[in-house]
Amino acid sequence: MKQPVILSVNSGSSSIKFALYPFTEEGVTGSNLTGVIEGLQPEGKPVIQCRTSNGTQTLTLDQTDISAAGGDQFAAALQALHGVLMSHSADMQIAAVAHRVVHGGERFSSSIVIDDAALVYLHTLDTLAPLHQPHNLEGVAAFRRAYPGIPQIACFDTGFHADMPTCETTLALPQSLRATGIRRYGFHGLSYRYVASHLAQQSARAFDPAAGSVIMLHLGNGASACAMKNGKSIATSMGFSALDGLMMGTRCGALDPGVLLHLMQQGWGEKRMETALYKESGLLGVSGISADMRTLRASSDPRAGFAIDLFTYRVIRECGALSACLNGLDVLVFTGGIGEHDALLRQQVAEGLAYLGVQIETAKNNAARGDGIAPIHTPTAALKCG
Structure with a gap:
């Protein structure tokens, strides 16, 4: 049989x-x-x-x-x-x-x-x-x-975020538009649900009612961040589509809608804008070299360095917003191809979030390669990181 x-x-x-x-x-x-x-x-x-x-x-x-x-x-x-x-x-x-x-x-x-x-x-x-x-x-x-x-x-992928608060899911649009299903959904939910299940086994702090404020960073060709409180998604960087939020491999992330109006006034059509925003922006568009973080890391071209700096900055900026939604931060988790394998990015993000209590140990960080949730915070750090 x-x-x-x-x-x-x-x-x-x-x-x-x-x-x-x-x-x-x-x-x-x-x-x-x-x-x-x-x-x-x-x-x-x-x-x-x-x-x-x-x-x-x-x-x-x-x-x-x-x-x-x-x-x-x-x-x-x-x-x-x-x-x-x-x-x-x-x-x-x-x-x-x-x-x-x-x-x-x-x-x-x-x-x-x-x-x-x-x-x-x-x-x-x-x-x-x-x-x-x-x-x-x-x-x-x-x-x-x-x-x-x-x-x-x-x-x-949208399922994990289905119960987010109404203020998180609602866009400031007329009711007639919102009634057609235009709202914030959130994505990468399967990844976040998987990470949450492992955190439940490895970190009591992540599910402590008094200290269960978690930010999960899914960083890869697609990138997003999720604020989780006591095992539930309460806010996330992606919204109505998978285009919103963080800068990504070929996607621009959050963008002033006025830019789209400007392009339309310049004669841009739907398909041209879709191609530019989804396939020609992000790391690829800013660097003009590649959408692959590994290729950019290996490059000496200053455009590659700037694209990485901008990607990192946008991650730090989003974490600041999500920590406000959580009223603090207890646990920070990296996942996705970049999050799991790029130790330098983790180090730079940690430095940018030091004011929240993020402190990582260099040796642990350099050794971590995405095999489960490996703690990388310092022994005395109040905030857990992995």
């Missing part, structure tokens, strides 16, 4: 992460296969890394693979991923596929089994997260074709 497993898929804007989780009547056990397809950002070179107990397998997608998929490197990556799963799961039976879906809109705040009607509704939200939602749903469609009859589950 084959081992039943759940396939978890995160089809993102620049990568696809996946894992197989065996389960029994007692529940889900640890993953026996994990992997990631990276290099799906503009000008990237797609590479698949698959990790099992026997080691790591690496597969590079060349132009022939991409051409065979009609020139679509994302579609080529999904086809290659299906092949990897087939070669590694001969003794397993996929019982369900769980997908990260960025936006659930007003209709969905908890996980659902995806049917045709749900898929149609979720596609109406594509314009609110154009770098993610179409990719998320393309992954759903691909796995529905590959595994017909197997339940496809949507887990929403």
Whole structure:
């Protein structure tokens, strides 16, 4: 009898992460296969890394693979991923596929089994997260074709923020517009929920009713910050769309809407503005070099240094605003590709937040590489950091 497993898929804007989780009547056990397809950002070179107990397998997608998929490197990556799963799961039976879906809109705040009607509704939200939602749903469609009859589950990034206070979710717009669903939703909720579950096991302080003020920083190609009080999201940097808040890899983050009015007066259309704000701004736009923090760190070009400085400044600035919403700060957590692997950024953010009590230990910070929540604060620090 084959081992039943759940396939978890995160089809993102620049990568696809996946894992197989065996389960029994007692529940889900640890993953026996994990992997990631990276290099799906503009000008990237797609590479698949698959990790099992026997080691790591690496597969590079060349132009022939991409051409065979009609020139679509994302579609080529999904086809290659299906092949990897087939070669590694001969003794397993996929019982369900769980997908990260960025936006659930007003209709969905908890996980659902995806049917045709749900898929149609979720596609109406594509314009609110154009770098993610179409990719998320393309992954759903691909796995529905590959595994017909197997339940496809949507887990929403907006769900963690569904119970934020009304003052946090309301935009200062006329009621006639707000009634159409225009409000602040928040994103990266699956990441924040995961971090919160680990904090519950490792930090009593994070859930202490008298001292449970937490800021979680999800810093990667997409970046956001979340203020959590006693395990609940009360404020976050992203809003109606995944464009708001922090500066990101190719997204501008918070922007004066007057800039958009100005561009419209200059003759800019919807598509041109969407491309500029979602795909040509952020680290890429400011540096003119790359959206990848690792590339910018390795560059001696002063534009790269300034882009990093601006990214760091925006993180520090947002943390100040969120700490005000929390009426203080007890715990600071870094996650996401940049947050987990860029020790210098963590150090600079800590220095900028020293007035809140953030103090990190250099050796611990330099050694931390995203394997669980590793404490990096100094022994005497009142504020916990990891």
